[in-house]
Amino acid sequence: MKVPDQGYGEAIIRLQRGGDGPPLLLLHGNPMSHITWNKIVPKLKKHFHIIAADLRGYGDSIGPEDGGTNHINYSFRAMAMDQIHVMEQCGFKSFQVAGHDRGARTTHRMCLDHKDKITKAAILDIMPNRHIWTVQKKDWAKSKWHWLLMMQPYDLPERMLSSVPAEFYLEKKMSKRGGGLDFCKDTFQEYVRCFNSKTIRASCEDYRASPSCDLDMDNKDYDSQSKIDCPTLVLWGGKGDTGIIWGDVINVWQNYCSKKVVGAAVDCGHYIQEEKPKDTINHFLNFFNK
DSSP, X not given: OEEOOSSSOOEEOOEXXXXXXXXXXXXXXXXXOGGGGXXXXXXXXXXXXXXXXXXXXXXXXXXXXXXXXXGGGGSHHHHHHHHHHHHHHTTOSSEEEEEETHHHHHHHHHHHHOTTXXXXXEEESOOOHXXXXXXXXXXXXXXXXXXXXXXXXXXXXXXXXXXXXXXXXXXXXXXXXXXXXXXXXXXXXXXXXXXXXHHHHHHHHHHHHIIIIIHHHHHHHHHTTOOBOSOEEEEEETTSHIIIIIOOHHHHHHTTBSSOOEEEEESSOSOHHHHOHHHHHHHHHHHHTO
């Protein structure tokens, strides 16, 4: 689906949709695409009309070649506006949304910028962007080496990521804490296919935006007490960095939400929807069906 320039360059968003019930938008993270939801979509389609979309520049979506001033074209605001346009074109003025990783950060921004559009939100395995950059931890920096690499100025990270085989890089990135890659044996080769110059450039711009324009927006909202107003579910991997490094996940998120946050640790690592699909489905049905 083509998205016109809304101040952040044009985009073409790849998506899949189907199912019966109220609309539920699913947004993936890095270095993935909409297929990260494949294990849970068949069950969810019995309860919701699912729209699983690739973020701009990720998967088979296309974003602008120019990252823009202060990387604004790959900000979570730009990504959120893409998805709002997608949902409007699909005929939905309001909807529920679930996001993982970068998709969760897009979800957070969407809930702040488009309060009238989002009825419920699920945020999977992240801490707020502002919290990360204001409460940095040594263990986080050691584990999130890709953040610190990809945020470096163009074109150092692009060249470094392009110089190694996709399989090598993705295995190192996705098998943290010794978890292996068994959870994505059906999707890994698709992630490899999508690891190319287009997605590398887009994802680097995404990570450059995080401590720059994204953080500026987050600080402005935090200082003005603008919070997520819709009911919010927060899930995190108890064996992953979010649970191990940051600890008090719910209470941190409560500072960014006006309503009581519900959530739980799932017995897995970072990739909750692929590692523990049954648990993810149960949490989603209990939350979104109420």
